[in-house]
Amino acid sequence: MSGKRVVITGVPGVGKTTVIEESMKRLAGEGIPYKAVNFGTCMFETAKAEGKVEDRDQMRTLDKDVQKELQRLAGKRIGEMEGNIIVDTHASVKTPVGYLPGLPAWVLTELKPDMVVLVEADEDQILMRRMDDESRRRDPEGSRSIAEHQGINRAFAAAYGMLTGCTVQVVRNENYLLDHAVEAMARVLR
């Protein structure tokens, strides 16, 4: 309940994880500790603790209402954590049936974030980063589609802000300028 709860989002390939890790290091060096929590992982752990699943693949086979309740419980758990918390998640996830909101109302009211950060980059740069990253299999997506996703994510973030009163910050993570992105993120987290 004390400390800040900062939700950090970004489309795949934007470099969200790097920006989170580097800014956490910088802040730790300044005596400002943050703990990063991955929302999906927290939801899975909640499901396991509740005896609903044994492994992560089973998560998507769960009944919709059960998933919703697990989402809510994960939001509650994170909302009750002490200290400064980074919540690593998505403003929306691109699925075959559309953009799935990462923070629906029942999560937000439990999580009570202070800020939602959108890590963004030029869509063409994101495309190139995805092509370079051979470690992950992602559905191929053109740069226009990436731009659409980033645009929709801003709208989701504004809706999250309306419901919770949290601020919405855009942090750009452009090529060759990681240090700027990390500093911008650190400024928000400080």
Next chain:
Amino acid sequence: MSGKRVVITGVPGVGKTTVIEESMKRLAGEGIPYKAVNFGTCMFETAKAEGKVEDRDQMRTLDKDVQKELQRLAGKRIGEMEGNIIVDTHASVKTPVGYLPGLPAWVLTELKPDMVVLVEADEDQILMRRMDDESRRRDPEGSRSIAEHQGINRAFAAAYGMLTGCTVQVVRNENYLLDHAVEAMARVLR
């Protein structure tokens, strides 16, 4: 309660009705039946059943709170329908005093959509389709204004997603590519 509830929206002239009808035909051929419900018509029928109006023109003369309640009741009626339902409506309606949300909170919480689909097209193509369509009298609107409307509709759809957890899908209905739009819609509905 069983089945999917898919809200399909689009600005006038985007070809929403055609895409709905063709994709329903395709899915019927695959043994996946959908029923299409027009939200405005359902609201009018609700008003008639409640003895509030006799014809459709009287709808706009109703008291604001009565309208709101009728909207809610129509949402409830559709939300309780069995089977796969397409809800034909607008993300927002352009009125002289601004964009009126098609699915305010009190409708969404009753309707509980699984998806909101935005049928979109290039604004210039929409303009041309409107000019060609002599059967309807529409207020003349430039292509920039159409683009504004489509942009605002994405933001409305994101807000709808935040409240209900529904996915938000964009289906493009470009000139000469109706078949692609129909297939994209069928993929969402399947």
Next chain:
Amino acid sequence: MSGKRVVITGVPGVGKTTVIEESMKRLAGEGIPYKAVNFGTCMFETAKAEGKVEDRDQMRTLDKDVQKELQRLAGKRIGEMEGNIIVDTHASVKTPVGYLPGLPAWVLTELKPDMVVLVEADEDQILMRRMDDESRRRDPEGSRSIAEHQGINRAFAAAYGMLTGCTVQVVRNENYLLDHAVEAMARVLR
């Protein structure tokens, strides 16, 4: 409760105050009186009446929950005012930690606006107006950043519309065309 409640928003330098004042004059001449209420001022007066602060600078030192409650009370006070009311506020305020929503859910449910108007202008023109305005010290901001703010504000406004059912209107206030902006605003307010 009677009359219209119109929320008018716009980024700094867009000329919101001028458009409000001129359209109020025009409407007064037509026998349609409007009262303009500044949301921030109303919140400060509420805080003073509640004995929380003595001067305006103390407002930001208040506890977050106290601020939230004062916001809600200000919304309630304005929501209960009689006659036609213009609420002069921001769709979002740009702060060092991001865009802060001007009308979070707990304000909206009390305020119950009929319309939210976004006064907008070309971002480059806004930049020039800010540079010309020596009376105010503002954080320097480039035109791209102004465009980002205006874009995010549309998304906030859509979320406000979703929750309350209010319409969202865009009124452009371009250089040399103040009279058009005033007439567009008057049309909304009439």
